[in-house]
Amino acid sequence: MGAYIARRLLLMIPTLFGIMLVSFIIIQFAPGGPVERMIAQLTGTDVAATARIGGGAGDFGGGAQPPGAADAGSANSKYGARGLDPEFIKQLEKLYGFDKPAHERFFNMLWNFIRFDFGESYFRSVSVIDLIKEKLPVSISLGLWLTLLTYGISIPLGIRKAVHDGEPFDVWTSTLLVIGYAIPSFVFGVLLIVFFAGGEFFQWFPLRGLTSDNFDELTWYQKILDYFWHLTLPLLAMGVGAFTTMTFLTKNSFLDEIKKQYVITARAKGLSENRVLYGHVFRNAMLIIIAGFPGAFLYAFFSGSLLIETIFSLDGLGLLSFEAIIGRDYPVVFANLYIFSLLGLIVHLIADITYTLVDPRIDFESREV
Secondary structure, three states: OHHHHHHHHHHHHHHHHHHHHHHHHHHHHOOOOHHHHHHHHHOOOOHHHHHHHHHHHOOOHHHOOOOOOOOOOOEEOOOOEEOOOHHHHHHHHHHOOOOOOHHHHHHHHHHHHHOOOOOEOOOOOOEHHHHHHHHHHHHHHHHHHHHHHHHHHHHHHHHHHHHOOOOHHHHHHHHHHHHHHHOOHHHHHHHHHHHHEOOOOOEOOOOOOOOOOOHHHOOHHHHHHHHHHHHHHHHHHHHHHHHHHHHHHHHHHHHHHHOOHHHHHHHHOOOOHHHHHHHHHHHHHOHHHHHOHHHHHHHHHHOOOHHHHHHOOOOOHHHHHHHHHHOOOHHHHHHHHHHHHHHHHHHHHHHHHHHHHHOOOOOOOOOOO
């Protein structure tokens, strides 16, 4: 297993390099950019944009107007700028690193990322790593509890559905799950707000945030209750589709195992149904489900939460990534991509290791990566 892990770790390097390279190339051809955005702000009414450049570039102290910024007769055809001195445009390019060739910028970025130096956000005047740390509590809360709830509810439900396959319990639960799966999470979230968060009916749950304003004044058990009180509706909105997928996966895995010869043999030997189900079937049926836990957590952690974060005013990594893409904040965009990709590769390796822990008969040493 050690050799297999070593090969997988080595393969992460070219894989991560390829992901970053393709993304970087796509960004080069995408319309707009940080320079264009700043020019648009400067030629509009955003006074704060000028102050941001004055402090960030280090050349225009005290937020003073940069030289040539008011020269309405100048233009830069590359960015379509009007009323800005071309020399000032060059200083903007230098500020954001666009005065260097693309390949040099790419390799500088990779070298910094290897050392987990993600630089500073273009438009927030704060380091990228601090931004990510600030948003992590929301994403961890949503991802962790959604994964635990999904496994905790869907696995017992899927096992029971497999045991009672085709019976009324199986039919009506499948109907409810399919209906729930068909409803988009953000639509379900809006419905929950309307009914239970001060919409047209009840005001049982808070509408925004992860904690109340007086959270610091609460006792430890009140803090726990307040925390889960705020998480209830977002988790319900995100969990509808996840419950359905995991429940049917569990049911189908158990049905496949129940039909195999070793189960028939175990029953013929007089073993009880619980002994057959949990002593023999469970381990084999749960292999793919348990091994998929790291991947499920990663998906819940980083995916499908943007609209939920927006609806419930939860400022997490999903919303941060979206705003960075829209705002062309490239350090934040590439830092999130790098971290998510690296975690994804590590999680896939953990999933393979989990397979061997669940079933020692699986041997990755003898197979090609």
